[in-house]
Amino acid sequence: MESSAPTTLATALEYLPGDPVTLRITRRRLIEVTDQGGAVERAGKPPGWRDVADWLADDFVVNISRNGKVSLPVSHCGPGYDAIVERIAQASLALYEELLELQDR
DSSP: OOOOOOEEEEEEEEEETTEEEEEEEEESSSEEEEOTTHHHHHHOOOTTHHHHHHHHHHHHTOEEOTTOOEEEEEOTTSSOHHHHHHHHHHHHHHHHHHHHHHHHO
């Protein structure tokens, strides 16, 4: 499979009204879906953020990098493109909401 330029996808989910969860789709050997760190960019990294990210990564079965990018590859034997896109969008929104809550504590 040849690679192509990344594309962006604005999902129906929103961090705030008018601010959609936007994903970056990169097609290489596998398709990679990421929020490009959108949740952390908006909510910041309050003390304890990494523990929250680890918990959400386990709960949603996604990868959350040290810089806060939520991502997953789409594999041939996995749940499929649409399911991965939905999972990453939901995990990004959940991370955003949890980080805001963490800041309020």
